[in-house]
Amino acid sequence: MKSIFTLLFSISLLLPLPSQAGEILPLAVDLQKTGKVAEKHQVPVVIFVTATWCNYCKKLEENILTPLLETTPIEEYAQFQQMLLDKSHWMMKDFAGNDVEMKTYGPQLGVKVAPTTLFFNSQGEQIAEPIIGLTLEEHYPANLEKRINQALEKLGNPKRLDIYKLVEESDGL
Template structure:
């Protein structure tokens, strides 16, 4: 192809305008690299905290609960970069509760509440907040409140998870 066609507004033998050729070339480059456009990483919405806790305890791990807010960019980073990989790569049971959601969830006492009602009962006002639960639905590590500094978020998460696992063993 003539190099001048790539830099001008002209068409390649009348077939493709410059903007479309560039888009086709970019798409071909992505395809050639094996990259794909993936759906955003998601966590399952909690439906029954006692059942999810039981599943976690069977693995010898705490239940990790992320409190999220729709559209929150800090929540997106925490979820996609740290919590989904924790779930998928290390098998940690991680679920999500959503602020302002009317979706129902069974709390640790067996009551059915909306996600929003449960979050309010826990006194949570900041998203993201990550909680670590052990036997009986007790919090066994300090909550992670807010987005923290991205360079340290993973380290804080690892430390809280380690402390929660120690608490489970004692």
């Protein structure tokens, strides 16, 4: 597991840092539309709930998510979105197509800590346990892999994510 983290961290040092939210990880502006795409491909919707003031969120995005999204085909296993908890008046559509304020939607979903990673089916029902916080970065990729695989199984999708293999194949190691 430590080698996955080391590999991802090494990749992250070579990549430019995102200058604003949504640059690498798309903002959750229309979850109804995202849900339709996820349903078509029989994959979960994964939402990373973050805040601009959160140093752990920045570590998660810069050291793990950005390298994965830029260097691997991980998007074949889920539809990834980001929701910010601290941006007043940023509007989005929930899974039912209702207009909601991004800042208040996270707490409506039960989010109390940033970062929190949530896993949904196309209708907005949680289908895997959330990942709450970021304690040790080297454990996060395995936790993400486990939850995405649980979600894929609940959706009846036989695909299984192996993050280490994706990273290895993408880097040609």
